[in-house]
Amino acid sequence: MLILGLECSVNACSVALVRGNQVLASRFVGACSLQSTGHFFMRRSAETLMLLTQALFFSSTIDAPMVERVAVTRGPGSFTAIRAGLSAAHAFAFVAACPLIGLSTFDVLAFMYRQRYGQSALRVLLPSSAGRVYEQDYDAGVVHVAIRDTESMTEKTMEEAVDSLGERVLLVPPVLQAQVPEVCVPKVLYPQASATARLARPMKEGDKHTTTAFYGKNPYAH
Numbered sequence: 001m002l003i004l005g006l007e008c009s010v011n012a013c014s015v016a017l018v019r020g021n022q023v024l025a026s027r028f029v030g031a032c033s034l035q036s037t038g039h040f041f042m043r044r045s046a047e048t049l050m051l052l053t054q055a056l057f058f059s060s061t062i063d064a065p066m067v068e069r070v071a072v073t074r075g076p077g078s079f080t081a082i083r084a085g086l087s088a089a090h091a092f093a094f095v096a097a098c099p100l101i102g103l104s105t106f107d108v109l110a111f112m113y114r115q116r117y118g119q120s121a122l123r124v125l126l127p128s129s130a131g132r133v134y135e136q137d138y139d140a141g142v143v144h145v146a147i148r149d150t151e152s153m154t155e156k157t158m159e160e161a162v163d164s165l166g167e168r169v170l171l172v173p174p175v176l177q178a179q180v181p182e183v184c185v186p187k188v189l190y191p192q193a194s195a196t197a198r199l200a201r202p203m204k205e206g207d208k209h210t211t212t213a214f215y216g217k218n219p220y221a222h
Contacts, residue, residue: 002062002068006073007108102211112191124137135155136154171186
């Protein structure tokens with residue numbers, strides 16, 4: 001199955017074409033490349049995602065109608081960027097006349113960690129507002145990341161999230177790295193479109209997923 005993955009929920013943009021476990025082509029622009037300060041990143045996120053996708057198809061032998069599924073992160077994350085990603089995903093799914101799968105940013109980061117480092121118990125943090133973070137835990141020994149009920153996540157201060165960490169590995173996107181207390185050394189990963197696509201691959205119609213944006217109670221916007 002040929003899947004187009006889209007991701008721009010956490011201060012970076014990426015797109016990927018994946019068949020099975022093979023990444024056929026991918027493009028990534030990080031926050032530094034986007035000069036992500038203030039509202040600049042948010043104004044550019046939709047434009048950047050479209051340009052990356054055009055470059056992706058231009059550099060491959062694949063045309064948009066060949067895509068069999070579109071996968072996109074739906075949040076939590078930056079308010080404007082999530083909307084941009086979902087809008088682009090809906091447009092491409094319409095062009096390709098294929099299903100659209102929405103995944104939580106938590107799941108994508110947990111999936112990436114476990115593909116690289118193994119099945120440790122995890123705590124994934126994402127930015128909320130006013131210096132707070134959203135938290136979601138994943139148990140050890142689970143081979144595949146389950147599709148989570150994002151609305152069951154909790155919101156805490158960074159200090160509260162680290163103090164109650166226990167034996168879990170802390171996983172954060174780069175935007176949160178500087179906020180982590182020095183007593184803890186987190187794993188740091190950008191969510192990537194290739195992981196979004198690979199995580200969506202085994203899902204079937206009727207599996208729990210949604211393409212509704214999830215911003216959290218207090219969406220943060222730069």
